[in-house]
Amino acid sequence: MDMKRAYYEDVRFFSSGAVVFWFAALIIALGIYPFVFKNYYVYVANYVAINIMVVVGLNLLVGYTGQISLGHAGFFAVGAYGTIALMTQAHFPFLAALISAGFIAAILGFLLGLPALRLEGPYLAIATLGFGVTITQIIGKIDLLGGRQGLHAPDLIVLGRHLNTDREFYFLVVPITVLLVLFARNLTKTKVGRAFVAIRDAEIAAETIGVNLVMYKTLAFAISAFYAGVAGGLYAFVLRFIDPELFGLFMSIMFLTMAVVGGLGSVMGPVAGAMLLSWLDLELRNILSVPYLGQWLRQLSEQYFSLTGVSNIQFIVFGGILIFIMIFEPLGLYGFWIRTKKYWKTWPF
Amino acid sequence: MTFFAVNGLSMRFGGLKAIDDVSFEVREGEVYALIGPNGAGKTTLFNCINGIYPPTRGTVIFKDKNLCGKKPDRIAKIGIARTFQNIELFAHMNTMENIMLGRHRFMKTGVFHGGLMWGRRSFAGKEEIRHRRKVEEIIDLLELQSVRKNMVGGLPYGIQKKIELGRALAAEPSLLLLDEPCAGMNTEEKQDMIFWIRDIQDELGITILLIEHDMNMVMDISDRILAINFGQVIAEGTPDEVQRHPEVLKAYLGEDGTT
Numbered sequence: 001m002d003m004k005r006a007y008y009e010d011v012r013f014f015s016s017g018a019v020v021f022w023f024a025a026l027i028i029a030l031g032i033y034p035f036v037f038k039n040y041y042v043y044v045a046n047y048v049a050i051n052i053m054v055v056v057g058l059n060l061l062v063g064y065t066g067q068i069s070l071g072h073a074g075f076f077a078v079g080a081y082g083t084i085a086l087m088t089q090a091h092f093p094f095l096a097a098l099i100s101a102g103f104i105a106a107i108l109g110f111l112l113g114l115p116a117l118r119l120e121g122p123y124l125a126i127a128t129l130g131f132g133v134t135i136t137q138i139i140g141k142i143d144l145l146g147g148r149q150g151l152h153a154p155d156l157i158v159l160g161r162h163l164n165t166d167r168e169f170y171f172l173v174v175p176i177t178v179l180l181v182l183f184a185r186n187l188t189k190t191k192v193g194r195a196f197v198a199i200r201d202a203e204i205a206a207e208t209i210g211v212n213l214v215m216y217k218t219l220a221f222a223i224s225a226f227y228a229g230v231a232g233g234l235y236a237f238v239l240r241f242i243d244p245e246l247f248g249l250f251m252s253i254m255f256l257t258m259a260v261v262g263g264l265g266s267v268m269g270p271v272a273g274a275m276l277l278s279w280l281d282l283e284l285r286n287i288l289s290v291p292y293l294g295q296w297l298r299q300l301s302e303q304y305f306s307l308t309g310v311s312n313i314q315f316i317v318f319g320g321i322l323i324f325i326m327i328f329e330p331l332g333l334y335g336f337w338i339r340t341k342k343y344w345k346t347w348p349f
Numbered sequence: 350m351t352f353f354a355v356n357g358l359s360m361r362f363g364g365l366k367a368i369d370d371v372s373f374e375v376r377e378g379e380v381y382a383l384i385g386p387n388g389a390g391k392t393t394l395f396n397c398i399n400g401i402y403p404p405t406r407g408t409v410i411f412k413d414k415n416l417c418g419k420k421p422d423r424i425a426k427i428g429i430a431r432t433f434q435n436i437e438l439f440a441h442m443n444t445m446e447n448i449m450l451g452r453h454r455f456m457k458t459g460v461f462h463g464g465l466m467w468g469r470r471s472f473a474g475k476e477e478i479r480h481r482r483k484v485e486e487i488i489d490l491l492e493l494q495s496v497r498k499n500m501v502g503g504l505p506y507g508i509q510k511k512i513e514l515g516r517a518l519a520a521e522p523s524l525l526l527l528d529e530p531c532a533g534m535n536t537e538e539k540q541d542m543i544f545w546i547r548d549i550q551d552e553l554g555i556t557i558l559l560i561e562h563d564m565n566m567v568m569d570i571s572d573r574i575l576a577i578n579f580g581q582v583i584a585e586g587t588p589d590e591v592q593r594h595p596e597v598l599k600a601y602l603g604e605d606g607t608t
Contacts, residue, residue, distance in 0.1 A: 190463035
């Protein structure tokens with residue numbers, strides 16, 4: 001039963017003993033993961049963790065505040081370029097460069113939030129889309145940032161240690177991800193998060209109860225951009241080489257898709273969405289080499305589409321999975337989780 | 350000191366004069382009702398008072414300060430709260446969280462304190478608990494205990510109206526604007542609402558400005574009444590005076606109306 005026993009129950013860090021257990025289990029699992037799985041899967045984990053950061057941040061904006069953004073690849077690019085540029089040009093240490101780049105992205109997010117005060121829905125989507133497309137064009141024109149040629153990441157030294165392998169990098173990325181996810185979760189439980197949801201659900205009522213729309217809308221953009229910026233800075237070191245082409249519209253749409261598939265308006269939903277979609281994105285590339293299924297797909301595409309077969313068949317499968325998820329659970333993976341939980345609570349009735 | 354006064358307020362939408370040179374004064378501690386037929390401009394007047402529309406002309410004075418030109422959130426912080434005719438709740442939050450929004454103006458937790466809420470002893474945690482306690486008092490007052498954790502979007506209309514009232518009360522206003530608090534309620538719910546409005550006036554000492562169509566209720570609880578029609582004041586005074594005023598009868602019953 002949902003009977004309240006004390007005021008602090010809603011405020012506690014862990015809502016029950018079971019949550020403490022699962023959280024500890026998760027931390028231990030994350031700790032031993034890179035020792036159990038081989039290198040490629042550690043690389044995958046890093047990639048997934050970075051996507052989680054962006055999507056959790058994006059969800060604060062889209063899911064909680066109700067403002068759409070198709071320009072998050074732009075903030076991601078600013079973070080990536082900002083980190084490398086600050087390290088190579090201004091000789092910042094890595095962590096300082098990463099955080100500064102996050103703040104640069106946040107300032108841009110704030111500025112992009114200003115037109116958002118007047119725009120809504122599709123109009124805001126177009127404005128943010130414009131930002132995302134423009135920012136990579138601008139970066140491509142700056143020689144200091146490598147222009148169209150791209151930039152190589154410098155050696156990664158954190159607190160005096162060289163991080164060379166994926167496994168070492170894993171122990172940098174994953175703690176940052178865990179911290180940022182917890183930060184977002186706490187934020188949504190307190191004043192700022194409530195103000196975001198209030199703006200999404202009833203803007204006028206929010207305003208008349210004392211929520212400053214200008215401040216909170218721009219704040220949502222800034223926080224969300226900060227998450228994307230920090231993730232971008234780390235992404236630069238996953239790839240070790242970045243160029244403007246990387247941060248295209250498709251990437252922005254992928255971030256938004258991850259948030260929607262995971263479930264807007266929750267913190268853990270987007271985490272699940274980011275995990276599922278980034279994993280699918282990487283794994284489906286090898287779908288043709290899966291025994292039986294791969295052959296069947298190749299046959300199918302050769303028979304119905306073209307003589308040589310469809311080259312990017314993974315996108316077709318990917319799209320199919322997305323459609324399937326959205327039809328059966330419009331609330332995304334989070335909705336699926338809620339339903340499962342409810343089912344087991346009342347089982348066997 | 351002027352507690353609350355509207356002076357020569359006009360609001361035009363293009364050629365339409367929604368409010369035309371309306372003036373009145375509300376004394377501290379009273380229940381002041383606004384009545385008038387549909388489309389008389391009552392809700393527009395409310396929207397001008399709390400800053401949703403900037404009035405074309407005139408001033409709104411609250412505690413000797415002019416409210417015109419101020420944003421709604423500024424006005425909320427000065428101490429004016431309101432409810433809406435068509436419920437404006439935050440549908441995807443539960444009752445507790447909705448009323449917590451009323452505490453928004455008293456809370457100091459920012460992004461960093463909020464994000465770093467590590468348990469109940471942190472700054473944000475302590476503040477949350479303090480304000481949740483306040484909200485709990487309002488939940489008790491309005492008898493909302495049973496729906497504390499329900500999403501408000503799916504609750505019955507009467508309860509949503511109460512939650513909206515609770516949210517406004519949580520902001521501890523000195524002036525409370527109620528836009529048709531009894532609309533769509535059954536007799537029993539209306540009785541309860543009248544009871545609470547009296548409570549709010551007597552025990553919390555909040556001045557109430559109210560719009561209502563239910564004349565029994567208006568006559569019952571208001572200290573003074575302002576009748577408007579087509580954006581203009583047609584009568585002002587105590588319930589008895591307004592009830593007998595020929596212009597009011599004409600507005601409600603037509604040209605030959607007699608009682």
